[in-house]
Each structure stands twice: as C-alpha cells, then as structure tokens.
Amino acid sequence: MRTIGHFIDGVETTGSSxxxxxxxxxxxxxxxxxxxxxxxADLDAAxxxxxxxxxxxxxxxxxxxxxxxFNYVALLNQHMDELAxxxxxxxxKTFDDAKGDVLRGLEVAEFVAGAPHLLKGAYTEGAGPxxxxxxxRQPVGIGAGITPFNFPAMIPLWMLSPAIAAxxxxxxxxxxxxxxxxxxxxxxxxxxxxPKGVLNVVQGGKATVDGILEHEAIAAVSxxxxxxxARYVYATAAANGKRVQAFGxxxxxxxxxxxxxxxxxxDALMGSGYGAAGERCMAVSVAVPVGDATADKIIAALRPxxxxxxxxxxxxxxxxxxxxxxxAAKSRVLGLVDKGVEQGATLVVDGRDFSLQGYEGxxxxxxxLFDHVTTDMDIYKEEIFGPVLSVVRAKNYEEALELPSKNxxxxxxxxxxxDGDAARDFAARVNVGMVGVNVPVPVPVAYHSFGGWKASSxxxxxxxxxxxxxxxxxxxxxxxxxxxxxxxxAEFQFPxxx
Ligand code: NAD
Numbered sequence: 001m002r003t004i005g006h007f008i009d010g011v012e013t014t015g016s017s018x019x020x021x022x023x024x025x026x027x028x029x030x031x032x033x034x035x036x037x038x039x040x041a042d043l044d045a046a047x048x049x050x051x052x053x054x055x056x057x058x059x060x061x062x063x064x065x066x067x068x069x070f071n072y073v074a075l076l077n078q079h080m081d082e083l084a085x086x087x088x089x090x091x092x093k094t095f096d097d098a099k100g101d102v103l104r105g106l107e108v109a110e111f112v113a114g115a116p117h118l119l120k121g122a123y124t125e126g127a128g129p130x131x132x133x134x135x136x137r138q139p140v141g142i143g144a145g146i147t148p149f150n151f152p153a154m155i156p157l158w159m160l161s162p163a164i165a166a167x168x169x170x171x172x173x174x175x176x177x178x179x180x181x182x183x184x185x186x187x188x189x190x191x192x193x194x195p196k197g198v199l200n201v202v203q204g205g206k207a208t209v210d211g212i213l214e215h216e217a218i219a220a221v222s223x224x225x226x227x228x229x230a231r232y233v234y235a236t237a238a239a240n241g242k243r244v245q246a247f248g249x250x251x252x253x254x255x256x257x258x259x260x261x262x263x264x265x266x267d268a269l270m271g272s273g274y275g276a277a278g279e280r281c282m283a284v285s286v287a288v289p290v291g292d293a294t295a296d297k298i299i300a301a302l303r304p305x306x307x308x309x310x311x312x313x314x315x316x317x318x319x320x321x322x323x324x325x326x327x328a329a330k331s332r333v334l335g336l337v338d339k340g341v342e343q344g345a346t347l348v349v350d351g352r353d354f355s356l357q358g359y360e361g362x363x364x365x366x367x368x369l370f371d372h373v374t375t376d377m378d379i380y381k382e383e384i385f386g387p388v389l390s391v392v393r394a395k396n397y398e399e400a401l402e403l404p405s406k407n408x409x410x411x412x413x414x415x416x417x418x419d420g421d422a423a424r425d426f427a428a429r430v431n432v433g434m435v436g437v438n439v440p441v442p443v444p445v446a447y448h449s450f451g452g453w454k455a456s457s458x459x460x461x462x463x464x465x466x467x468x469x470x471x472x473x474x475x476x477x478x479x480x481x482x483x484x485x486x487x488x489x490a491e492f493q494f495p496x497x498x
Contacts, residue, residue: 001033006201007182007186007201008201017042029361050197058139063116066165093277093279098314105156105161113165130485137469145223146173148225149175163222163468166473179203226248226383227455230457251407254272254286255426259419268284271441272440276321278389279324284414313359330364336382367387370388370390372393411433414436446464
C-alpha cells in the first residue's frame with residue numbers, strides 16, 4: 001500500500017514516524033493509502049530545515065522571490081488535472097470542483113507575485129528637526145499553517161504563498177484525511193525554484209498540532225478548521241506568545257426576497273447547498289425565503305432540481321455531487337437528519353437511504369431538504385457539513401435579516417433580490433463578514449481578503465489580500481538623525497514635537 005510521507009528539506013520521507021493513519025477512497029470506502037503521523041523528531045527536523053533555509057530566503061531580494069511564484073503558477077496550471085485527480089481521489093469532490101479548489105489557491109500564488117510592491121515600507125522626510133523616519137516589513141521567521149480536509153489545495157496555497165513571498169520559511173500541517181495534494185504542492189514549489197527547507201510539510205493530527213503550538217522556533221500560526229479547534233489553537237498559540245489567526249466553522253444563510261428570480265435562486269441554492277456535498281465553509285445550509293408564498297415557490301423550484309442531481313464518484317465526470325469524507329462524517333450527518341425529523345422539521349427530500357450500485361461502501365448521503373426548520377432545532381444550530389439544506393421561513397425582511405445577524409457564526413451570507421434598496425440595506429446592516437448579493441458563495445477574489453466574523457474567525461487579520469502580508473510580517477520603524485541635526489548637550493525631556 002502507498003505510504004504518504006512528510007516533505008522535509010526538499011524530499012518526501014516518513015522520517016522517524018512509527019504511527020500511520022488510513023486514507024480512504026470516499027467513493028468506495030476502501031483504504032487506498034496510509035499517511036505517516038509525525039513524531040516530535042519529525043517536526044524538529046522540519047523546523048531545523050526551515051531555520052537553516054530562512055535567513056538566505058529572507059535576504060533574497062523580493063523580486064527574485066516573486067519570480068519563483070511566477071514559475072509556481074505556471075507549474076500549477078500545467079499540473080492542474082493531475083492535482084485535481086489526486087484531490088478528488090482522497091476528498092471525493094467532483095473533478096471540476098477539485099480544479100476550482102486548485103485554481104482558487106493558485107490565484108493567491110498569482111497575487112503574491114506582486115509581493116515586492118506589497119512589502120514596501122513607508123518613509124517620512126523631516127518628521128522632526130533633521131529627523132527622517134521609515135518603516136519596513138520584515139518576515140516573522142518561521143510560520144506554520146494548519147489546514148482542514150475540505151480544501152486540500154486552496155487553503156494551503158492561501159497560507160504558504162503570502163508567508164513565503166514575504167520571506168518566511170513555512171511549515172504546513174495539512175489534514176490527515178487527504179494528505180497527498182499538499183506534498184505534491186511542496187514538490188512543485190521546489191521545481192519552481194524554491195530553495196529546499198523554505199517549505200516543509202509535516203503530516204499528523206492533534207499531537208503534531210500541539211507540537212507546532214508549543215515549538216519555540218515557530219513565530220506565527222495560521223489555522224483553518226472547525227470552530228472548537230480554532231478556539232483552541234487561537235488560545236494556545238497566543239498563550240505561547242505566537243502571532244495567530246484562526247478561522248472556524250460556519251452556518252451560512254441565503255435570504256430570498258419575494259421579488260427574486262426564483263429559478264436563479266433555486267439554481268444558486270443547488271450549487272451552494274449541495275456542491276462538494278455541503279462540505280464547504282461557504283456552503284449555504286439555511287435558505288430563508290421571505291413570506292410563505294416565496295417559501296412555497298422556492299421549494300417547488302428545488303424539488304425537481306434535487307431529483308435530477310447526479311450523485312456519484314469523481315471518476316464519473318458527469319457527477320455533480322460526491323460522497324462525504326469519512327464513514328464518521330456520514331453517520332454524523334445521518335444522525336443530524338434523524339434529529340431534524342424527531343424535532344419536528346418537515347423532511348421534504350430524504351437522501352438518507354441513497355445507495356449507488358458498485359459504490360455501496362462509499363460514504364454517500366443523498367441530498368436532503370428540510371422545510372419549517374426553527375432556530376431551536378439541532379439542524380439549525382449545528383454546522384452539518386453535509387448535503388442538507390434547511391428552509392427557515394421568515395415573515396418579513398427584518399426577521400430574515402436578524403437570523404444570520406444573531407447566529408453565532410458569521411462567515412458568509414447572501415441575499416437574492418431585484419431590489420437595490422433592500423440589497424444595499426442588507427449589505428450594510430447584516431452582522432456577517434462576507435456578503436453576496438445574488439451571489440451564493442461570496443468568496444472574495446485574491447486581492448481582497450477572506451474572513452468571517454464572530455465564531456467563524458479569531459484574530460484580526462484575514463486570509464490573503466494585503467491582510468496576509470501584514471500577518472506574515474513584522475513592522476520595524478527606524479528614526480534617523482544625522483550629525484547636522486543634533487544639537488550639543490544632552491536633552492532629558494521625552495522627545496516631542498513642539
Ligand atoms: P478540523 O477542525 O477537524 O481539522 C482542522 C485541522 O485541525 C486539521 O489539520 C486537523 O488535523 C487538526 N485537528 C483536528 N482535531 C484537532 C485537535 N483536537 N487539536 C488540534 N488540532 C486538531 O476541521 P475539518 O473537519 O478538517 O474541516 C472542516 C471545518 O473547517 C468546518 O468546520 C469548516 O467550516 C471549517 N472551514 C473553515 C474555513 C474558513 O475559512 N473559515 C475554511 C474551510 C473550512
């Protein structure tokens with residue numbers, strides 16, 4: 001059986017690992033590989049490699065560093081199909097969706113090719129008598145990234161690209177559930193001209209994460225995953241004196257106003273609710289039609305679409321939705337659907353018994369649609385992370401606005417309407433970080449930035465965009481005065497501008 005190793009000092013290796021974890025093919029349920037779980041010695045080896053490589057990388061002028069990213073983007077494009085196939089095979093998402101995963105990561109690698117401009121400091125001439133002042137951005141040193149299973153290419157690329165372009169060495173700890181693509185991303189980075197040691201990958205679970213959070217040599221940690229672990233990583237890394245940003249789970253609502261184009265709104269709900277089997281932090285899991293007439297119309301538009309949804313393995317290029325990541329994820333989602341029924345929601349479409357000939361062992365759950373969901377139900381309160389769409393009927397616009405605003409999560413939200421006034425008011429007032437107007441998955445482009453509010457994000461800087469350059473660098477400010485500006489004699493008062 002294939003063993004997936006770490007990537008340390010430019011080579012794939014199982015290092016000193018003695019423990020391994022199964023990696024499944026989610027479409028068949030079979031074990032297809034095993035991944036090495038890092039020991040403390042493996043992490044130390046990655047840190048040693050990073051420490052050795054980082055000073056020379058930081059001293060490489062930013063334009064040369066950026067050139068590596070030009071090459072990297074070209075290589076990622078060249079290997080797009082290979083990466084997408086590898087990704088689908090371990091994650092289960094469809095081939096086209098997997099390409100999107102790579103592409104949205106690649107766009108951040110493209111963005112950081114502009115790092116020389118993004119890293120420029122500021123200069124003030126004559127800040128005082130004979131005094132000039134300038135600031136510069138210096139790398140934090142060694143950064144680490146801990147990433148979730150649901151975007152095994154995109155999120156590692158969101159982190160490693162700005163961290164490395166800013167002159168840091170980077171240690172990636174990907175999800176142990178789909179660990180192959182991150183290793184391939186590291187190999188391609190070396191092929192693009194990145195010196196070995198600037199990017200290392202250590203595989204593992206909680207023990208490896210704890211090793212990172214405790215490691216004295218690691219200066220900054222970026223985390224993406226579920227909210228309980230995000231809270232833990234944020235608190236632990238901060239307590240250990242590290243710079244940290246931690247992004248968590250979500251419960252994204254889509255408001256459907258009575259004037260919306262129902263066909264377009266239904267299409268949007270299909271893609272955002274059932275795309276990637278609902279395993280997206282920007283998935284819409286709650287539809288909020290305003291008024292009963294709107295609710296009835298949207299459900300009528302959804303039903304035939306759900307019936308026609310093609311669920312299958314990624315190897316079938318016609319599949320529109322794949323399986324869940326693990327058997328545990330499947331039973332958790334099924335358990336939540338059972339709870340929804342017990343707690344009184346109307347299960348309009350029941351995907352619990354879905355089965356596919358030849359793939360009976362796969363972790364498939366068919367699309368489920370609930371109506372008359374209320375905010376006290378578990379299917380509303382929990383992030384389901386499966387192909388389950390809940391309809392919560394709102395009486396009016398204010399009630400609809402209140403639902404996402406009061407929800408503990410605040411990642412994404414959307415409104416579907418033809419009314420510009422309503423859309424503008426919604427965007428201004430909703431208490432959520434990323435808003436779509438007639439856009440169901442409002443993931444900002446690479447030169448803006450990605451981050452939710454409330455329990456979806458801990459820390460104050462977002463992923464990618466100029467925020468990422470700030471996160472991965474420290475500001476140093478230099479005040480200069482040359483002899484002609486210095487008066488004779490000591491001055492004992494605190495320096496002020498008179
Ligand atoms: P997860 O929290 O289980 O795992 C994320 C990472 O943390 C993995 O690398 C994992 O190995 C590690 N980890 C798991 N348990 C740990 C523990 N007890 N202590 C320390 N580390 C631990 O998340 P997941 O299931 O891989 O990913 C899905 C979650 O990620 C969803 O909640 C989703 O909403 C969220 N997500 C958020 C964003 C965002 O940007 N806000 C993006 C993608 C996914």
